[in-house]
Amino acid sequence: MTTLQILSSEHLAVTQKMESFISILGKLIVGQSLEGTPPLEDLRTFIHRAILPHFDLEEKTVFPLLLSKQDNRTLYDELMEDHRLLKEQFALFFELCHRDQVTDEFVKISTDMITNLILHARKEDRTLIPLVRRLFGMEGDEPLPHAPPIIYSKPDDR
Ligand SMILES: [Fe+2]
Numbered sequence: 001m002t003t004l005q006i007l008s009s010e011h012l013a014v015t016q017k018m019e020s021f022i023s024i025l026g027k028l029i030v031g032q033s034l035e036g037t038p039p040l041e042d043l044r045t046f047i048h049r050a051i052l053p054h055f056d057l058e059e060k061t062v063f064p065l066l067l068s069k070q071d072n073r074t075l076y077d078e079l080m081e082d083h084r085l086l087k088e089q090f091a092l093f094f095e096l097c098h099r100d101q102v103t104d105e106f107v108k109i110s111t112d113m114i115t116n117l118i119l120h121a122r123k124e125d126r127t128l129i130p131l132v133r134r135l136f137g138m139e140g141d142e143p144l145p146h147a148p149p150i151i152y153s154k155p156d157d158r
């Protein structure tokens, strides 16, 4: 699989996973203990092992291509800003996971984070990937120029 194909299939996986978390969040009850809630642990692990490496891959291989052929600085800045804001939301989410109980704030922040993540993946699927394919004549989806191999973090790398 090429980098673009990998990113695109990960967007689908992220969207499906996030949709399932939204429904889990909807079932949490304020005051319920957060400790050891398996779906939340799963979400934290997923952010560390799949989403953050995915962001890194995009920032190192695909986003720079936006600046290399024509001026797509606006889209580049927008996507980088999305990543920055999402990372801020992840940090807040991790912090809230250490609290004892489910609060309204926890449900709201988690829901916002998940929604923003889904919207970001959709933006990349609809705008970024088609544009990069067009710019580099990759209708057949050849490997990206200079794309390094993808290295995902190991399970104990958190
Ligand atoms: Fe992204």
Ligand SMILES: [Fe+2]
Residues within 6 Å of the ligand: 007, 011, 054, 058, 121, 124
């Ligand atoms: Fe992405």
